Amino acid sequence: MKKALTIAGSDSGGGAGIQADIKSMSANGVFAMSVITAVTAQNTLGVQGYVDIPLEYIEMQIDSIFADLIPDAVKTGMLSNPDTVALVSFKLAQYHVDNLVVDPVMVAKGGSPLLRQEAVDKMKNLLFPQALVLTPNIPEAEFITGKKIVSGADMKEVCLEIADMGVQNVLLKGGHMGSPEATDLLYDGSEFHTFTTPRIDTKNTHGTGCTMASAIAAGLAGGLSVYDAVDAAKKYIQKAIEHADEMHVGSGHGPVNHFWMMK
Template sequence: MNTVLTIAGTDPTGGAGVQADLKTFMAHNVYGMSIITALVAQNTLGVKDIMNVTPDFLEEQFDCVFNDIFPDALKIGMVSETELIHTIVKKLKQYHARHIVVDPVMVSTSGSRLIEDSALDALKYELIPLSEIITPNIPEAEVLIGKKIKSKEDMIRAAQDIRQWYQGDILIKGGHFEDRADDLLYHNNEKIWLECEHIDNPNTHGTGCTLSSAIASHLASGYDMITSVRKAKDYISGALKANLDLGHGSGPLNHCWNLKQKR
């Protein structure tokens, strides 16, 4: 069985973070593993508190995974402190990790800020350059380029701006637009639009975590980047269309919608 690792924070209600990633891995028939960066007290209504792990404990988790079950691919989600980013960069280089997907988590679906300002440069110039693809949504891409994104043309310009300091693939997600949910994959300077109608479902908690984990799952299974992204986009659309309705805020997705379909 192919193996995938998530490096991220937690969600006790299971809709985002490590819990969502592990569900996504299972739905794609890959073996999921996890390294915890932070314990996050959150639910569908918002983030209540964050307790980061220590750099030493983060290193211990890395050693446990990579010295035992080496991952075929990995995704990195929420990392809020500069020192933790430095630790991740160090260990990724040490173990020559492959197929790295970075979801630059900065703001939760509920609007809570999830990264310290001082950690942004470390994320942008140290961690992201090690990845094969990054998956920012519109607000995250705006932070990365320091400009507003209001149209598909702005998405293209944002990808071109990011290309000035990052050579990997860029997937800018358009789900924050009201009329469409078209994503832009900037692959080797080729602009590929992944078109999708806007799905009328307010329950979008953990969509970014889930999409990046699906991409990592497909990369681990041997698919090329374009195919991996297309398949992940189809999966997230199905999870939204399943219309799961849990919680009192922006609820979680049905991560196992495709497994139910197969029964």
Template sequence: MTFPQALTIAGSDSGGGAGIQADIKTFQECSTFGMSVITAITAQNTLGVKAVHKVPVEIIREQCSAIAEDFEVRALKTGMLVDAEIIREVVRNIRLHQFPNIVIDPVMIAKGGTVLLEDEATQVLKEELLPLGTVITPNIPEAESIIGAKITTKTEIENAAKKIQKLGVKAVVIKGGHSQMAEAADYFYDGETSKWLASARIDTPHTHGTGCTFSACIVAELAKGNSLFESVTVAKNFITSAIKYPIGIGHGHGPTNHFAYRMEEGQ
């Protein structure tokens, strides 16, 4: 049996808490072999993003080609894609290499407020990338950007997920970290299954890379052959543990604890 192999197509975080660094750490913790295609290089730490350098599309293409010719990608995620040109290149390579199990983390704004996806790229993401997706995992501000409307209530979250799903992606998970609900509740919808996944809300500034880590865990579980809803459920537990047991690194929005889930589960 081939060892499960998972791919991240995303930006590099020099601080190690988000981006491909968080993804690779999560893949490893979930017993999968992780690979990466870097779309952008960022200079950042827990205090914010200092600079962003886009990787040329030719290099993105070559990275995808190198991986496809030598590895068996069972699932992948997209993270920071920067602009329309890069999104179209990623779409082209997903189609060309027939990569399966596409998890879309629509990285749009950093914790400190830096815009990580140019405005005109949102439409390309909706029209060209979403129809290829197995699941998209927006937080509430990202979901608002995708549907073009405010989301404040539980019913509005459910309706937003249904609107996003109609854009062609098979399933939607809207993360509730930005909501005003007492619990940190995420909503899963795939056209048939409609489920809320709730956990206690944890008051902590150490949430850098939560979206990257959550989506990467879904990818790892899909690569191991688990169903989508099972994968999302494991990811919810994984990120809850990662937030619950902070490691206290940095002087701003610190990273989550990627090995907390394994330790809590006694693995």
């Protein structure tokens, strides 16, 4: 059984964060483990508050995993402050993690920054160079580079700039572009690859970024190449969104259907 580890925040509503990661990894055939960096109080209507986990307990969780359950891939999500970013980056380097998927959770759905600039800088300097795959959406990529993205050419330019920060593979997700199709762009250090699916008219998209990044990590843990892991994850998240409305969970932005294949 291949194993994947998520290092992220807990979502009490179950739609995103650690909970979404575990569901996504499990649905994609790997044993999921977790290190919780923060605990949020949230539901489909929004986030009511959160508290950071003390650094010593984050470190203890990571050490416990690597002492006994060495993961075949690791995914990071919400790292809510500069010290957490620094600690997680140090521990991943200490344990020589190769299959690292970094979901740079930096911007809320409404566009508000979730991280102070100091934390973003630490992420760029300490975590990005360790990432096999970085998975920003459009607002996050704009936040990282300071550049506005309004076209396919802009997407390519930003991918190149992020790659220059030491990232081996940049997956820029184009769901925020507003076009009839959702096109994600993968830059592998030498070539660009596009993954395009029809846009689905639904409000139930909570946790899509967490879910897709975790599906990529699951694919890498299972031995897939980066391209094949991204391709499989793109197909998986498309189905999870297609079947999201079937669940009728919450009165706000509901979660995707992680187990759409189970009836």
